[in-house]
Amino acid sequence: MTRINGEPINLVISGVGGQGNILLSRLIGRSLLKKGYLVSIGETLGVAQRGGAVMSNIRISEKMPFGPLTPEGKAHLIVSLEPLETLRMLSRYGNPEVTTLTNFRPTLTVDVLTRKDKYPDYAALKQAIDTLSGTAFFLDATAMALKLGNPIITNVIMMGALIGLDMIPLTREDIEAEIKASFSADRAELNLTALAHGIDAIAAGT
Numbered sequence: 001m002t003r004i005n006g007e008p009i010n011l012v013i014s015g016v017g018g019q020g021n022i023l024l025s026r027l028i029g030r031s032l033l034k035k036g037y038l039v040s041i042g043e044t045l046g047v048a049q050r051g052g053a054v055m056s057n058i059r060i061s062e063k064m065p066f067g068p069l070t071p072e073g074k075a076h077l078i079v080s081l082e083p084l085e086t087l088r089m090l091s092r093y094g095n096p097e098v099t100t101l102t103n104f105r106p107t108l109t110v111d112v113l114t115r116k117d118k119y120p121d122y123a124a125l126k127q128a129i130d131t132l133s134g135t136a137f138f139l140d141a142t143a144m145a146l147k148l149g150n151p152i153i154t155n156v157i158m159m160g161a162l163i164g165l166d167m168i169p170l171t172r173e174d175i176e177a178e179i180k181a182s183f184s185a186d187r188a189e190l191n192l193t194a195l196a197h198g199i200d201a202i203a204a205g206t
Contacts, residue, residue, distance in 0.1 A: 010057070012057055012070055015053075016054060070093055073094065081155060091132075100133040180192075
């Protein structure tokens, strides 16, 4: 992929409560700040503790600070830990050039599980995301995390995939350094492994 040449770069990260969306945005934000970028982060938590939507705007600039909220229709990149949240973010922030990166593992709400509501057909949902995106990438980061023994690292696998796209001004080494600074040695090792799996998944065209 090609680096985004926006000013600011508008990155939207979305998911549902419990997926580690906020940790993901803060690791990225701190890494960018350490490289000298001006970063604004706006977070919307909703009813996160009940599995509600969680969304972060990350606006990245070399020249001047910008407000924390991405204007509607102006996202450059949407990263989502849940596919229905990708579609929701596209409806608000999407445009013909936007790139989306989706963990295609649906998270079913209580209403869906109790049959009060119905989750969209998976194939139709994927097609809709693909149609509304300029470029769309899909991977099952949750399955990858389960193979590594811990579903909580799904978010770091997605961060690795984001770094693998090479669209924002962060390198693997930048994120590795932030992981080592943010976690204990044993947790850092697991997260570094997760990061590598995400990078490799993009390189392999998953």
